[in-house]
Amino acid sequence: MIPDVPSVLGELAQLLIRYAGPGVADAERASALGLSSALLAMAAEVWDGAAQTLVQENRALARLLDDAACEADLRLSVLRAENARLRGLLIAAQTAAETAGDVARQTAIWAELRVSTERRKLSVSLV
DSSP states (O other): OOOOHHHHHHHHHHHHHHSSSTSSSSHHHHHHHHHHHHHHHHHHEEEHHHHHHHHHHHEEEEEEHTTTOOOOOOOOHHHHHHHHHHHHHHHHHHHHHHTTTTTHHHHHHHHHHHHHHHHHHTTTOOO
């Protein structure tokens, strides 16, 4: 799971306070600043694309589930809640497909999960 932006920013705030003092060794300070810089860049990337990613994912899940994705409100909290609702339905659909032996349905679900993973990758992802 990728931590959400507020969690990352909170951790960065703690790092900056911890390593800003005069008694911190230069190597430790440099390491903390490098990590902070990388995390800030990743948080900016996630923040910038979060709404688009969730809308695309919610639409794809809704199509797969023959459901209607709610897009009346584009706040991230609302989009995430809709995503969680659709993923709950997806789990039920996957369970039903496995029970019924519906290989085509299982394949479609796994295909969307792979696409979803690709959609959420960051530019610095190694794989």
